[in-house]
Amino acid sequence: MEIALLLSKEHTTLPLAEVEAVLECEGINYHIKEEGEGLLILDIPHETPDIMMKVIKRLSFTHEAFQILLQNDEDKLISEMEKYPWKDIVKSDYAVRVKKMDKKSQFNTSKLEWEMGSIINEATPGVKVNLEDPSIFIRTILKDGKVIVGQRIGKISKKHFFNLKPHKRPFFYPGSMSPKLARCMVNLTRIKKGQTLLDPFCGTGGILIEAGIVGARVIGTDIDYKMVKGTKENLEHCGISDYEVFREDARKLELPSKVDAIVTDPPYGISASTGGEKSEDLYQQSMRSLQGLLKDDGRMCLATPHYLDLDEVLExxxxxxxxxxxxxxxKSLTRVISVLTIS
Ligand SMILES: C[S@@+](CC[C@H](N)C(=O)[O-])C[C@H]1O[C@@H](n2cnc3c(N)ncnc32)[C@H](O)[C@@H]1O
Known part of the structure; x- marks a missing residue:
């Protein structure tokens, strides 16, 4: 089965890295056929659309995925459309949508939607068009003079990431991470449903919320009681009940058993909550304590400011x-997202 994914253009490397991490974590064999700006084409030999739906549901930097039905040069589109066995695919209400991914295409998108719709309509008597909420969504992509037509498998809900923006949760504190980035960092660790994830600098709990939503058991700690209380409130608000959150200093953290993943966003610059200690010292001491808490095959995903020398911290x-x-x-801050393993 060939799958095309429309990737977010918000970042150049994270969308692909996230897709690869989730496929690997779900045990799906794949081969990248094409990777260009905003579009990824995968060959997935042994899977069904249902399994792909599971992958898509976890992603944050992907817009939608569809199973490819036709792929050709633009000038062959209409004749290919006319030959295609639409009866086998379009059995209930449907919509056709066209997306131009560059300026090269000769087609006018709405005219083409109408033309493709007419061809499908003729081939599937009795089946209705439903532009609002179709059961079958035919996605067409125009890119580099080529056209790809596919059936949508799934779409990533923008609503989820919008509704869970930090200022919309019951407890808010400045410096909270966006839910999209938090989800992506969780995914980069390849954590599976039922495994345990730790955020030792949990703040308002944004990372723990996303990890909880993908089915992880979550443990959060923070040096500040206010954050501990706020994180619990936010987790409850999001319907996450399998959690443990308590006050602790990340430099001295001990747990009864090792965790499968650590995802965290430690404080930048000088942290008032650590008595004005320089962040390099805080990082170095925390890393020493955290290395003993991660399973040997586990991964850690860490957000740091560009000016922190992570190699030195990890020495x-x-x-x-x-x-x-x-x-x-x-202008003056680049965030570095690093994935670490235990060597
Ligand atoms: C950048 S914030 C984390 C934000 C979080 N990702 C969110 O979305 O809300 C860093 C957190 O680290 C906590 N912190 C600072 N020093 C700490 C330490 N030594 N041990 C544990 N937590 C600490 C602060 O109280 C703060 O809540």
């Missing part, structure tokens, strides 16, 4: 950086 620990992504926040 003398068992952590090894295996992947890094840079997110420019503003």
């Amino acid at each position: 003398g620990t068992k952590f090894k950086i295996i992947e890094q992504h840079h997110i420019k926040m503003h």
Whole structure:
């Protein structure tokens, strides 16, 4: 089965890294056929659309995924459409939508939607068009003079990430991470449903919420009682009940058993809550304590500011950086997202 994914253009490397992490974590064999700006085409030999739906539901930097039905040069589209056995695919109400991904295409998108709709209509007598909420969504992509037509498998809900924005949760504190980035960081650790994830600098609980939604058991700690109370409130608000959140200093954290993943966003600069200690010292001491809490095959995903020398921080620990992504926040701050394993 060939699957096309429309990736977010918000970042150049995170969307693909996230898709690969989730496929790997779900045990799905795949081969990348094409990867271009905003579009990823995968060959997934042994899976069904249902399994792909599970993958899509976890993603944050992907817009939608569809199973490819036709792929050709633009000038062959109409004749290919006329030959295609639409009766086998379009058995109930449907819509056709066209997306131009560059300026090269000769087609006018609404005219083409109408033309494709007419061809399908003729081939499927009695089946109705439903532009509002169709059971079958035929997605067409125009890119580089080529056209891809597919049946949508799933769409990532923008509403979820919008409704869970930090200022919409019961407890808010400045410096909270966006739910989209939090979900992506959780995914980069390849955590599976039922496994345990720790955020030792949990703040308002944004990372724990996303991990809880993908089915992880979550443990959160923070040095500040206010954050501990607020995180619990936010988790309850999001319907997450399998959690443990308590006050602790990440530099001295001990747990009864090791966790499968750590995802965290430690404080930047000088942290008032650690008595004005420089963040490098805080990171170094925390990393020493956290290395003993992660299982040998576990992964840690860490957000740090660009000016922190992570190699120096990790010196003398068992952590090894295996992947890094840079997110420019503003002129003077780039966030570095690193994935670490235990070597
Ligand atoms: C950048 S915030 C985390 C934000 C969080 N990702 C969110 O979305 O709300 C860092 C948190 O680390 C906590 N913190 C600072 N020093 C700490 C320490 N030594 N141990 C544990 N938590 C600490 C702060 O109280 C703060 O809540």
